Amino acid sequence: MAVSANSSRSGAPLSGRRILVVEDEYFLADDISRALRLHGAEVAGPVGELDDALPVLNGGGVLDGAVLDVNIRSEMIFPIAHALRTRHVPFVFTTGYDKVSIAPEFRDVMLWEKPIDLTAMVRGLIELMGDRPA
Secondary structure, three states: OOOOOOOOEEEOOOOOEEEEEEEHHHHHHHHHHHHHHHHOEEEEEEOOOOOHHHHHHHOOOOEEEEEEEOOOOOOOOOHHHHHHHHOOEEEEEEEEOHHOOOOOOOOOOOOEEOOOOHHHHHHHHHHHOOOOOO
């Protein structure tokens, strides 16, 4: 995992932000979560099944962003992505599949192919969230 040690908590770009991680590969979910925490984020999850992501979405807690694996245990993530888009929550996709597997309505979403450059993915999510209040 290539995450800069310079990303200290003080002045961390994701400080005060809650990010949902939906990833069914345990070690990758852990790496993504660790990278987000190094940049100051609070991680919701990680969750490895769509049914586990729904309570996080509907639990009333604020989500500032999300990292979504496109295929979770042979189920496509698009219902979760649609719910996030409806709520104006920025998100990025990760995938081990070809870009063609992305539903047309989500072709504009940043896609990170596995193996993921975690530092670049976190930077991309930070850019997406921009100046949105935490």
